[in-house]
Amino acid sequence: MINYSKCHSVLITGAGRGLGLQMVKQLAAAPERPKNIIATARNPDDAVELQKLAKSHQRIHVISLDITSDTSVDAAAQTVEFIVGADGLNCLINNAAVNISSDLNTVTRDVMMKTFESNTVAPLFVTKAFLPLLRGAAAQGSGMGIHRSAVINVSSVLGSVQLNWGEGASFKSYAYRASKCALNMVTRCLATDLEEEGILCVALHPGWVRTDMGGPMAPLSPEESISSLLNVISGLTKKDHGGYVDYTGSNLLW
Numbered sequence: 001m002i003n004y005s006k007c008h009s010v011l012i013t014g015a016g017r018g019l020g021l022q023m024v025k026q027l028a029a030a031p032e033r034p035k036n037i038i039a040t041a042r043n044p045d046d047a048v049e050l051q052k053l054a055k056s057h058q059r060i061h062v063i064s065l066d067i068t069s070d071t072s073v074d075a076a077a078q079t080v081e082f083i084v085g086a087d088g089l090n091c092l093i094n095n096a097a098v099n100i101s102s103d104l105n106t107v108t109r110d111v112m113m114k115t116f117e118s119n120t121v122a123p124l125f126v127t128k129a130f131l132p133l134l135r136g137a138a139a140q141g142s143g144m145g146i147h148r149s150a151v152i153n154v155s156s157v158l159g160s161v162q163l164n165w166g167e168g169a170s171f172k173s174y175a176y177r178a179s180k181c182a183l184n185m186v187t188r189c190l191a192t193d194l195e196e197e198g199i200l201c202v203a204l205h206p207g208w209v210r211t212d213m214g215g216p217m218a219p220l221s222p223e224e225s226i227s228s229l230l231n232v233i234s235g236l237t238k239k240d241h242g243g244y245v246d247y248t249g250s251n252l253l254w
């Protein structure tokens with residue numbers, strides 16, 4: 001059961017399709033939903049399903065956000081400040097990412113840099129832009145979790161150094177694997193910096209899921225992955241702070 005009743009606001013990046021859209025769908029339908037669901041998309045006008053959802057449910061705010069553009073990030077932060085007001089922002093989910101094919105033959109400097117920009121650098125700078133709002137929420141609560149203030153970085157098991165061996169090494173991607181590994185380190189750095197302020201930071205792996213990124217052979221549907229993932233997120237506490245966890249709540253090897 002998804003229980004977000006104590007979480008006033010959740011912001012999701014990349015909510016126009018895939019897992020981000022599924023998060024918005026399930027949060028909006030939950031009986032114990034967050035008051036404000038802030039669904040961001042690079043091109044909101046193209047996100048037809050998201051727009052339909054926003055029309056049929058209360059307090060889904062669709063706003064424009066390209067995570068790689070400072071101008072867009074700053075404008076989004078201002079809009080969100082207006083939406084959440086003095087409550088601040090309880091939960092930021094850095095979900096948007098890219099996966100550009102890059103095995104040893106096809107990898108290029110450009111693909112490495114573009115992937116790092118979206119998957120590693122952007123989540124850090126999006127988090128920095130929303131920090132005043134996360135801090136505002138953190139100042140009003142106690143303990144750690146989404147009832148107070150949390151940064152959830154959607155990572156991948158493919159970012160694990162230890163698991164990139166044997167069978168675990170069958171998916172070849174220099175850019176994606178390295179970018180998610182670096183995102184894990186960014187998450188851990190944020191966790192050490194923000195612990196004192198009570199802002200929970202976690203890297204989460206959603207499983208291998210049938211989206212445009214995961215492809216049709218993936219074992220999990222978006223519904224299965226996200227119902228489990230949202231449940232895990234709602235139960236995160238201080239003991240999970242700085243962790244690397246999958247959609248079942250199990251810790252992953254770094």
Ligand SMILES: NC(=O)c1ccc[n+]([C@@H]2O[C@H](COP(=O)([O-])OP(=O)(O)OC[C@H]3O[C@@H](n4cnc5c(N)ncnc54)[C@H](OP(=O)(O)O)[C@@H]3O)[C@@H](O)[C@H]2O)c1
Binds near residue numbers: 094
């Ligand atoms: N699917 C899997 O099996 C799997 C496994 C492990 C981890 N993950 C992680 O889960 C997250 C969601 O993946 P997914 O499967 O939903 O991927 P997806 O179907 O490819 O969707 C990616 C989303 O990211 C958005 N995005 C990309 N670049 C952006 C930018 N610069 N600004 C704003 N939005 C941007 C896309 O928006 P546009 O529509 O505008 O392109 C889209 O909404 C990612 O972090 C991914 O790495 C997925």
